Amino acid sequence: MILREMIDGVTKISAVEPVFDESYDLVVVGLGTAGAISLITAGREGLKVLGVEQLYGMGGTATLGAISGYYFGAQGGLYKEMDEKERQIREGNLFHKSSRRETALLVRDREARACGAQIKYNCIVTGVYMDENKLLGLRLFQNGSEIHVKTKKVIDATGEATVCFIAGCEYDFGRGFDSQAQPVTSSSLLIDKNGKITSTNKDAGFIHQHDPRDVSRVIIESNNFPMYLKEDYTEDETKFIAVAPLLGVREGRLIKGKKKLTMKNVVSMKRNEIEPLFYTYCNLDNHGKDIAFENEDLCDWMVASGLWGVLMSVPVTMEVLLPENLENIMVAGRCLSVDHNVAAGIRAQRDMTKSGEAAAYICSEAIKKNISLSEVEYDNIVDKLKATGCLDEANNVGFMERIAGQYSGYELPKFESNADILMWLSSEKPGWAIWAARSMDEKNQREELVELLKAALYSSNENLVRHSALALGIMGERSAIPVLRKMAMEPDNYVPKSSLKYIYTRGVSAIYLLGKLGDVDSIEMLLDIVERKGLTEIPDFTFGEFYNESTDVYSQYVLFASRALLEIAKKYPEQKQAIVEKLVGLLDNPEYHIMITLRDNSASLHDLKPKMIEYINSMTK
Amino acid sequence: MAQKYYDTAVFGTTFLGLGAALQMENVVVIEKGGLFGAEFVNSYKVCAPKIVEPKTELGKAFLENLQIRGLVSDTGEIYPAPAVYVLSSYLKEKSVDILLMTEVTGIKKVDGYYEIVVYHSNGFETIYAKRILDTTTLGIGHDVAGKYEKQKQLNAIVYNPDGSELEGISFNEQNGLYTYTLPVDLETTRYDAEEMLCGMENVFAEKNLQISSIASDFSYTMKPSRKDVEEQFIWIPSTAYTNLVEAFEMGVRFAEEERA
Numbered sequence: 001m002i003l004r005e006m007i008d009g010v011t012k013i014s015a016v017e018p019v020f021d022e023s024y025d026l027v028v029v030g031l032g033t034a035g036a037i038s039l040i041t042a043g044r045e046g047l048k049v050l051g052v053e054q055l056y057g058m059g060g061t062a063t064l065g066a067i068s069g070y071y072f073g074a075q076g077g078l079y080k081e082m083d084e085k086e087r088q089i090r091e092g093n094l095f096h097k098s099s100r101r102e103t104a105l106l107v108r109d110r111e112a113r114a115c116g117a118q119i120k121y122n123c124i125v126t127g128v129y130m131d132e133n134k135l136l137g138l139r140l141f142q143n144g145s146e147i148h149v150k151t152k153k154v155i156d157a158t159g160e161a162t163v164c165f166i167a168g169c170e171y172d173f174g175r176g177f178d179s180q181a182q183p184v185t186s187s188s189l190l191i192d193k194n195g196k197i198t199s200t201n202k203d204a205g206f207i208h209q210h211d212p213r214d215v216s217r218v219i220i221e222s223n224n225f226p227m228y229l230k231e232d233y234t235e236d237e238t239k240f241i242a243v244a245p246l247l248g249v250r251e252g253r254l255i256k257g258k259k260k261l262t263m264k265n266v267v268s269m270k271r272n273e274i275e276p277l278f279y280t281y282c283n284l285d286n287h288g289k290d291i292a293f294e295n296e297d298l299c300d301w302m303v304a305s306g307l308w309g310v311l312m313s314v315p316v317t318m319e320v321l322l323p324e325n326l327e328n329i330m331v332a333g334r335c336l337s338v339d340h341n342v343a344a345g346i347r348a349q350r351d352m353t354k355s356g357e358a359a360a361y362i363c364s365e366a367i368k369k370n371i372s373l374s375e376v377e378y379d380n381i382v383d384k385l386k387a388t389g390c391l392d393e394a395n396n397v398g399f400m401e402r403i404a405g406q407y408s409g410y411e412l413p414k415f416e417s418n419a420d421i422l423m424w425l426s427s428e429k430p431g432w433a434i435w436a437a438r439s440m441d442e443k444n445q446r447e448e449l450v451e452l453l454k455a456a457l458y459s460s461n462e463n464l465v466r467h468s469a470l471a472l473g474i475m476g477e478r479s480a481i482p483v484l485r486k487m488a489m490e491p492d493n494y495v496p497k498s499s500l501k502y503i504y505t506r507g508v509s510a511i512y513l514l515g516k517l518g519d520v521d522s523i524e525m526l527l528d529i530v531e532r533k534g535l536t537e538i539p540d541f542t543f544g545e546f547y548n549e550s551t552d553v554y555s556q557y558v559l560f561a562s563r564a565l566l567e568i569a570k571k572y573p574e575q576k577q578a579i580v581e582k583l584v585g586l587l588d589n590p591e592y593h594i595m596i597t598l599r600d601n602s603a604s605l606h607d608l609k610p611k612m613i614e615y616i617n618s619m620t621k
Numbered sequence: 622m623a624q625k626y627y628d629t630a631v632f633g634t635t636f637l638g639l640g641a642a643l644q645m646e647n648v649v650v651i652e653k654g655g656l657f658g659a660e661f662v663n664s665y666k667v668c669a670p671k672i673v674e675p676k677t678e679l680g681k682a683f684l685e686n687l688q689i690r691g692l693v694s695d696t697g698e699i700y701p702a703p704a705v706y707v708l709s710s711y712l713k714e715k716s717v718d719i720l721l722m723t724e725v726t727g728i729k730k731v732d733g734y735y736e737i738v739v740y741h742s743n744g745f746e747t748i749y750a751k752r753i754l755d756t757t758t759l760g761i762g763h764d765v766a767g768k769y770e771k772q773k774q775l776n777a778i779v780y781n782p783d784g785s786e787l788e789g790i791s792f793n794e795q796n797g798l799y800t801y802t803l804p805v806d807l808e809t810t811r812y813d814a815e816e817m818l819c820g821m822e823n824v825f826a827e828k829n830l831q832i833s834s835i836a837s838d839f840s841y842t843m844k845p846s847r848k849d850v851e852e853q854f855i856w857i858p859s860t861a862y863t864n865l866v867e868a869f870e871m872g873v874r875f876a877e878e879e880r881a
Contacts, residue, residue, distance in 0.1 A: 006744025195780025223709030
C-alpha cells in the first residue's frame with residue numbers, strides 16, 4: 001500500500017503499512033451543498049458512512065457561506081425534503097422566519113444522525129492510501145491527532161477535488177490563457193430591527209484559492225470595500241453581525257473524468273441518446289467582466305450572440321462524476337468533469353445537491369454488489385433517482401429564454417427555415433438566430449443562408465443589417481466586415497435584448513468579430529479604440545448590475561479591441577510587431593488604465609492593465 | 622520550495638494575534654478557519670461595557686478609529702462585527718503574512734527554531750519561527766490551554782420585540798441587539814448545544830423571543846493569562862480579554878514588550 005500526500009504542492013509517495021483506526025463503507029469528504037446530501041442519502045441507503053468536514057457545519061454555500069435562496073437549478077431531489085423540514089421548523093415559534101442558515105444546518109445534522117452517519121467536523125484529509133490506482137483509505141487530521149480510516153469508496157465533495165488531487169487525478173482549472181477561475185464572493189450577515197437576517201452577496205475579486213496567502217489577501221481587500229468599511233455605522237437600519245465563515249468560491253478544480261462534458265457537447269448533444277443522472281438548469285453564469293480573455297466558444301455565445309442569460313438544462317451522466325484513472329472514488333459538487341464554460345452553468349445549489357444524491361446511489365450500488373463504480377449499471381439506480389425527483393424528464397428543457405423575476409423561461413424560437421432566422425435577426429432579440437447561423441452545418445442550407453444574409457446587409461431595416469453582419473461574422477464570412485467596421489467606429493452602443501443581463505453592446509460584438517475575421521484593415525481603428533479616442537459619455541444607457549458607469553462600458557471596447565488586434569497579429573505575423581509595439585507602448589504609460597468594476601459592486605474598481613500585459617505575452621509568444 | 626523563516630509565528634487571526642502581528646516584523650499568522658476576530662465577532666460573545674484606555678499608539682489609534690465610526694460608546698460598549706473591517710484596514714496598510722484555512726499539524730524545536738508543519742490547500746508546508754505566540758482559546762500543540770479553567774457558551778442573537786427579560790439574555794446598547802447565552806459543558810458539541818437551544822422553545826415562546834442567528838462557534842470566558850508553554854512559546858488567549866479593543870491592545874503591547 002502507498003500513502004500519497006502533498007508537500008509544498010508536490011506529491012510524495014511512501015510505501016506504508018498503516019494500522020487503520022476506523023473502517024467505513026463510504027467516506028464523504030466535504031459536507032457542503034453536495035456532500036451533505038451525499039451523506040444523508042448514503043446513510044439512508046444503509047451504508048456505514050463517515051462525513052468529514054473542515055469547518056463546523058454542513059450545507060456549504062447556503063449555511064456557512066450565508067447565501068440562502070436559490071439561483072435557478074432544476075427542481076426535484078432530496079433537497080426538497082430538507083427544504084420542507086426547514087420550513088416546518090421556521091413555521092414554529094423558536095426560529096425567526098429568516099433564519100434559513102440555522103434551520104438548514106440543524107436539519108442536515110439531524111437527518112445525518114437519524115440515518116446513522118458519523119460526522120467529523122473541523123477535520124481535514126492530509127493523505128490518501130492507495131494500491132496502485134485504487135483508493136483504500138484516508139489519513140485525517142482532527143484536534144491535533146491523525147486518524148487512519150479504511151473505506152471502500154470515497155465521495156470527494158470538497159469543491160476543489162482535494163482528495164482526487166492528492167490521489168493523482170488530473171484536472172483542469174480556470175480559463176485557458178491564465179487559469180483564472182471566476183471571481184469569488186464575500187458575504188456578511190446582517191440583521192434588521194425586526195430580527196430579519198439578510199446577507200450581502202458581492203463579487204470580491206479574483207483569487208488563487210489554493211494559495212492560503214491569496215485567500216487572506218482577497219478577504220482583506222473585500223473587508224475594505226466601502227459597503228463594509230464605513231465612515232459611520234450609527235445610522236444603519238440593518239446591523240452587521242458576522243462575516244460568513246465560508247468564502248464564496250464559484251469555480252474549483254475540474255477533474256478529468258471518464259468523460260469531459262464540454263460546451264461543444266452541450267450545444268450539439270443528442271439528448272435522447274444519453275443516460276442522465278440528473279439535469280441541471282441555469283445559464284452559463286460566468287461573473288467575469290474580462291470575457292475578452294476567455295475562449296472563442298464562450299465569446300461567440302456571450303459576446304457575439306449575447307446569450308449570457310439563456311437558461312440551459314445540461315444532462316449529467318455517470319462518467320462525468322468518475323475520475324479517469326482512479327478507482328473507488330468519485331466526485332460530487334462543482335468539481336465535475338466539465339470544461340470551464342459548462343462549469344459556470346452546472347453549479348447552482350439545487351443541481352449540486354443532485355450530484356451529491358446521485359453519487360451516493362452509485363456508491364451504494366457498487367458497495368452492495370462489491371463492484372467498481374464504473375461497473376454500476378444505470379438501470380439499477382435510475383428508479384432511485386426518479387423516486388425523489390433527482391432525475392425528472394420535466395427538467396430536460398433544452399434552452400430557454402430567461403424572463404425577469406421568473407424561474408421558468410420562454411422556449412427559444414425554432415428555425416424551420418432560413419427565413420425564420422432572418423425574421424429574428426430583424427428583431428431586438430437576434431441572439432439565438434446569430435447562434436443558429438453559427439451552428440448551421442448542413443452545407444446547402446448554410447450556403448443559402450450566407451447569400452440571404454449578404455443581401456440583408458443592404459436592407460432598410462437597420463437591425464437586420466447589423467444583426468446580419470454579426471451572423472455573417474460569427475460564421476467567418478468576411479462580407480460582414482464593412483458593416484462591422486461601421487458599428488465599431490460609431491460606436492454602436494445599442495444593447496440587444498436577446499437575453500437578460502450582461503449583454504454586450506453591438507459595437508463590442510462587432511469589434512470581437514473583426515478580430516475573429518482577422519480584418520487587417522481595421523488595425524488603425526482598433527488602435528484608436530484602445531487609445532480611447534472618441535469614447536465619450538454614453539447618453540441614455542441603462543447602467544446596472546453589469547455596467548456600473550461609462551468607464552465600464554468603454555473598458556469593454558478597449559479589452560475587445562486589444563483582443564481583436566492580437567487575433568489579427570496571430571493571423572498576420574507581419575503585422576504582429578507593429579501591433580504589439582503600439583499596445584505595449586500604451587500600456588507602458590503609467591497614466592493608462594483599463595478600469596472595470598466587479599459585477600454589482602461599483603466600489604470594486606480594479607485595473608486590468610496587468611492582465612492585459614499578461615494576455616499580450618501569452619498571445620504573442 | 623524555499624523554506625520560510627520568521628521571527629514570530631502567531632497562531633490565530635484573533636484580535637490579540639493580529640494586534641501583535643501588526644506591530645511585528647517578519648511575522649506569519651496561521652489560522653485554521655477563514656475569519657478574522659471570530660473569537661469575539663462570530664461567537665457573538667457578550668462583552669460587558671468597559672472603558673479601555675490603551676497605552677500603545679496603535680491601540681489608541683484603533684480605539685479612536687472605532688469610536689469615530691460609532692462602534693464604541695462612551696461607556697465602552699462595542700458594536701463588534703464592523704471592527705473586523707476596521708482591523709482589515711490596518712492589515713491592508715501593513716502587509717502581514719497570513720495563512721487562512723491552514724491547520725498546524727506538528728511543532729518541534731530544531732536548531733533554535735520552532736519547526737511548524739502546517740497543512741492547507743497546497744499540502745504540507747514547513748515554517749520556521751524563533752518564537753510562537755498562540756492566541757487561540759484551546760491552544761495548539763500544547764496542553765497548557767486544556768488545563769486552564771474556562772467556561773464555554775453558545776450564543777444566539779435573538780429577536781426580542783417586547784424587551785423581555787430572561788436569565789441569559791443581554792442587551793447591547795451599541796448595536797441594539799439582544800443575545801442569549803447558553804452555558805454548556807466543555808465537551809458539548811455544537812450540534813448538541815444547538816439542540817439544547819431548541820429545547821428552550823417553550824421558554825422562548827413565553828417571552829416572545831425568537832432565534833435570529835446562532836453563533837458559528839462557541840465563546841469562552843476565562844481569566845486573562847500569559848503562560849509559557851516552553852521558552853519562546855507563549856500562550857495568551859485573545860478571548861480571555863473583556864472585549865476586542867482590550868485584546869487588540871494586549872497584542873500590540875506584547876509585541877512592543879518583546880521588541881524592547
